[in-house]
Amino acid sequence: xxxxxxPGTGLSRPPVPYxxxxxxxxxxxxxxxxxxxxxxxxxxxxxxxxxxxxxxYQNIEAILADGGFAMKDVVHVRTFLTEADQIxxxxxxxxxxxxxxxxxxxxVIVKSLISPAFLVEVEVMAVR
Numbered sequence: 001x002x003x004x005x006x007p008g009t010g011l012s013r014p015p016v017p018y019x020x021x022x023x024x025x026x027x028x029x030x031x032x033x034x035x036x037x038x039x040x041x042x043x044x045x046x047x048x049x050x051x052x053x054x055x056x057y058q059n060i061e062a063i064l065a066d067g068g069f070a071m072k073d074v075v076h077v078r079t080f081l082t083e084a085d086q087i088x089x090x091x092x093x094x095x096x097x098x099x100x101x102x103x104x105x106x107x108v109i110v111k112s113l114i115s116p117a118f119l120v121e122v123e124v125m126a127v128r
């Protein structure tokens with residue numbers, strides 16, 4: 001698959017390393033994850049936004065691996081935050097896990113998620 005990160009000519013530069021668009025030519029396979037929350041395999045939920053984001057990206061990495069994908073194959077990330085003050089933590093996690101990939105990205109602040117224990121939810125699309 002050929003991947004082209006599109007800068008959005010004439011648009012402002014993103015505040016974190018994401019692309020305004022990602023063009024995937026001749027994809028072999030596409031994987032969409034369900035929205036991932038910070039649920040560990042044992043059913044527990046870590047406390048705090050940083051710990052939850054770390055667990056979420058570990059979960060996403062495991063799902064990608066199940067499908068024969070890696071983080072480098074992610075072309076879009078959609079993040080649902082429950083508080084505006086979580087943006088800094090979200091940016092740090094994004095940079096750690098996906099900063100060199102520069103996928104297209106959407107982040108929204110929502111009133112709540114399925115359980116008050118969950119502070120954030122992330123879904124991705126990967127293409128190879």
